[in-house]
Amino acid sequence: MGISPVLWQFLVKWLHASALFPAEASTISPYTDALYFFLLAMTLVGLLLVGVLVFGFSIRYRREKNPVATQVEGSTLLEATWTIIPLAIFLVTFVWGALLYFRIYDPPANAMNIYVVGKQWMWKAEHPGGQHEINALHVPAGRPVQLTMISQDVFHSFSIPDFRVKREVIPGRYTTIWFQATTPGTYHIFCTQYCGTQHSGMIGEVTVLSPDDYQKWTQQSTSGMSLAQNGERLFASMGCNACHSGNAAARGPNLAGVYGSKLTLTNGSQVLVNDAYLRDAILNPSQHITAGYAPIMPTYQGQISEDGLIDLVEYIKNMQSNFRVQQTLMTSESNQAAPTTPTEGTTSETVKP
Numbered sequence: 001m002g003i004s005p006v007l008w009q010f011l012v013k014w015l016h017a018s019a020l021f022p023a024e025a026s027t028i029s030p031y032t033d034a035l036y037f038f039l040l041a042m043t044l045v046g047l048l049l050v051g052v053l054v055f056g057f058s059i060r061y062r063r064e065k066n067p068v069a070t071q072v073e074g075s076t077l078l079e080a081t082w083t084i085i086p087l088a089i090f091l092v093t094f095v096w097g098a099l100l101y102f103r104i105y106d107p108p109a110n111a112m113n114i115y116v117v118g119k120q121w122m123w124k125a126e127h128p129g130g131q132h133e134i135n136a137l138h139v140p141a142g143r144p145v146q147l148t149m150i151s152q153d154v155f156h157s158f159s160i161p162d163f164r165v166k167r168e169v170i171p172g173r174y175t176t177i178w179f180q181a182t183t184p185g186t187y188h189i190f191c192t193q194y195c196g197t198q199h200s201g202m203i204g205e206v207t208v209l210s211p212d213d214y215q216k217w218t219q220q221s222t223s224g225m226s227l228a229q230n231g232e233r234l235f236a237s238m239g240c241n242a243c244h245s246g247n248a249a250a251r252g253p254n255l256a257g258v259y260g261s262k263l264t265l266t267n268g269s270q271v272l273v274n275d276a277y278l279r280d281a282i283l284n285p286s287q288h289i290t291a292g293y294a295p296i297m298p299t300y301q302g303q304i305s306e307d308g309l310i311d312l313v314e315y316i317k318n319m320q321s322n323f324r325v326q327q328t329l330m331t332s333e334s335n336q337a338a339p340t341t342p343t344e345g346t347t348s349e350t351v352k353p
């Protein structure tokens with residue numbers, strides 16, 4: 001970024017201390033800020049250049065000095081210069097921005113996952129280990145954390161300015177963000193999308209804990225039932241196991257190990273089974289029929305809350321070889337055993353025929 005780290009620290013600390021700028025509390029923050037300051041610097045250069053020229057020319061060509069307007073013919077060199085230099089700057093900005101974008105939106109494979117449900121007007125965080133929080137989020141420092149988010153009603157937007165992350169939270173679709181917090185402490189959560197009268201109250205606090213403190217927190221605050229265990233119960237009480245019993249003679253496919261795999265559908269296309277696909281398979285089964293099966297699965301639209309869907313998704317994710325899940329205290333340590341973590345997306349990726 002062409003600026004010494006010491007100077008950089010100094011600049012950001014000073015801006016933060018003078019309340020002009022949020023703290024840099026995630027690994028991505030310095031990168032986002034570097035681009036931001038680059039844009040700011042380029043804008044300033046433009047401002048100064050134009051300002052100085054306007055000022056200088058208006059003195060130099062004032063009426064007393066230059067009463068008759070001079071006709072100036074074009075200059076190819078000048079025109080080429082003011083085309084090529086800005087173009088180069090824009091291209092640099094584009095490439096830089098694109099690289100940063102991918103860095104921000106692609107969670108690392110080892111990220112631990114936490115679900116966030118937005119609703120008018122609160123944020124609910126659900127940890128796979130069964131810790132539930134409202135307008136609060138506890139995360140460990142120094143570990144990549146991914147949030148899988150969905151709205152129960154209208155559009156919201158989840159933002160933690162100190163981490164430089166923000167993303168829309170949409171009804172009917174999972175979106176994700178990820179971050180790696182660097183410094184223990186508390187930071188603001190905002191909803192940054194106007195979502196009704198109490199929108200300004202849709203705020204919360206992220207608490208970043210040291211790994212040890214985080215371990216203690218997960219043990220103290222678990223509800224005793226992991227999301228997967230809740231899902232296991234739902235799976236039985238909603239009658240899913242009538243068809244998905246895992247038996248060879250069952251009418252529905254065995255769901256063990258389906259997460260992360262590629263399914264072939266009756267129309268010949270292939271889909272990656274991720275969180276989004278599982279959710280959609282439960283709500284809109286007729287949209288994608290797995291090859292070799294009859295379209296007999298009923299829709300569960302309107303019968304399961306977003307929280308219930310998260311439980312079911314978490315259960316199917318954890319169902320590796322049999323239909324029993326283990327009690328997991330740690331929030332998402334259990335998922336590390338999964339062969340692949342297909343988190344790449346917000347929508348189930350369908351290869352259209």
Ligand code: HEC
Pocket residue numbers: 235238239240241242243244251252253254255258263278281282285286288289290293294295296297298300312316
């Ligand atoms: C009447 C039987 C039946 C019931 C009840 C049923 N399913 Fe299904 N399910 C199927 C069949 C058959 C398929 C494969 C055809 C298709 O894709 O619709 C399927 C497909 C799926 C898939 C897509 C993955 C795959 O391997 O095809 C998921 C996920 C799923 N079911 C979850 C559930 C859940 C969760 C419930 C309970 C809320 C449930 N099912 C209830 C019969 C059923």
Ligand SMILES: [Cu+2]
Pocket residue numbers: 118155156157191192193194195199202
């Ligand atoms: Cu909101």
